[in-house]
Amino acid sequence: MRVLLPAARLAILLLSLLWLVRVPMAAAATWDFATPYPETDIRSRSAQAFAAAVGSASDGRLTLVLFANGSLVAAPQIPAALRDNAVPIALLELTQLADEAPALAVSSLPLLAASYDDSLRLWNAARPVVQRLLAARGLMVLYALPATPAALFSKGAVNTLADLQRLPLATTDSWLAALIDASGGRSVATEPGNLAAAIGGGQAKGMLVAPDVAIGANAWTLVNNAYDVKASFPLSIVAVNQSAFYALDEDSQRALLNAAVDAQNDAWSSSVDARNAQVDGLEAHRLIVQPSPLPLQEGLRQAARTVIDSWRATAGADGAAILAAFGWPAN
Missing domain, CATH: 3.40.190.170 (Bacterial extracellular solute-binding protein, family 7)
Structure with missing residues (x-):
């Protein structure tokens, strides 16, 4: 009978264990999600649907917990909290960032966009500039959505x-x-x-x-x-702190980005539907x-x-x- 030396036995044992080893999954993350709008506002409802989509797409590895109506961070403090990573993700008005970069007020300019279609064209025109200006401040824009026009x-x-x-x-x-x-x-x-x-x-x-x-x-x-x-059609954006984003595992990053594409595709039609309902509410009176x-x-x-x-x-x-x-x- 062949006798194995102790070192050989150890090598075989280690090789056999390699077949049993599984790379552990990245730890699940929970992000607080700040928004200044009430829960019933179309923008908060969009954010809630986005959070649910991220949780599903990430198989629970990333959970976004929405804090509506400024309950986590007051509206004026949201930009600073996001930059400092006090909150990793937030919904905020794009024009809130215009004090540092006046170009970011573009969507609030009166009658620059005369319709929802114009508003979407304006966002597509502005997005490369917005992305660059936010990146310089350590932020990343995920998607935008228009308020109902005045x-x-x-x-x-x-x-x-x-x-x-x-x-x-x-x-x-x-x-x-x-x-x-x-x-x-x-x-x-x-x-x-x-x-x-x-x-x-x-x-x-x-x-x-x-x-x-x-x-x-x-x-x-x-x-x-x-x-x-x-x-006007003022835009709000969902933005994340870049450091927080890149600290996520790749699957969670992908879940965020894919859910953002779907949220962006739904944003304008949701605003149209909301405004039609608001006009109907006025006409009911x-x-x-x-x-x-x-x-x-x-x-x-x-x-x-x-x-x-x-x-x-x-x-x-x-x-x-x-x-x-x-x-x-x-x-």
């Missing part, structure tokens, strides 16, 4: 710019305030919760806000006219959202050019590149 709500009929100029208008958006002022009107800056007080107290005679904001203010008790001016009269819309477009040109002067080469890719006139 309509004009007023106590009196508004058919022309002259009519608008007679009505102080409340708004919650600084770019829409700039549009009102450039139109020769007077903007009244306010928070969503104070719109009813501003109009009821006489400081404003109408408002330029998204339909969901108007519903929250019970607009049908405040005004009797509504016009579908579609003043007999506040009919009418097409914007042509003289009014043309006057607003001319005023918007002033706002866009002012932004262009601050946004530099990045802003010019976006406008050129979008097909906006150079002058």
Whole structure:
């Protein structure tokens, strides 16, 4: 009988054990997901669906836990928290990053995009610049989604710019305030919760806000006219901290990116559906959202050019590149 030396026995044992060894799976990760919007907001609902898709695609290796309504990080602090990796992923308004890079305000510019189709074209034109500017700040954009565009709500009929100029208008958006002022009107800056007080107290005679904001203010008790001016399509983005992303295993990274593609594909149609439902909600209270009269819309477009040109002067080469890719006139 052949006798094996101890060293040979050990070698055979080690070789046999290699067949039994399995590479351990990467440890599961749980990410807190910050959003400033309420759970019922279309953007938070999109983020929740995205989180579920990531969990499924990663086979549970990556779990995103959504904290809505600023419950994890207050809206103004989200950009800094994301850069510092205090939160690895967040949903935020793109324009929140514009203090450091003015080009990132592009989607909030009034009437640069006149429709949902225009808004998607604008995002496709802007995305390479946005990706580069965010990467320089240690961030990565996964997908974008548009807010429902603002309509004009007023106590009196508004058919022309002259009519608008007679009505102080409340708004919650600084770019829409700039549009009102450039139109020769007077903007009244306010928070969503104070719109009813501003109009009821006489400081404003109408408002330029998204339909969901108007519903929250019970607009049908405040005004009797509504016009579908579609003043802007501000984008929100889901972004991640780059260091946190690259610390994930490759399967989890792939799950995030693939789910982001699906979320991006659904974003615009979801916003259209949400806005249609909001308009239906207003009309259920007999506040009919009418097409914007042509003289009014043309006057607003001319005023918007002033706002866009002012932004262009601050946004530099990045802003010019976006406008050129979008097909906006150079002058």
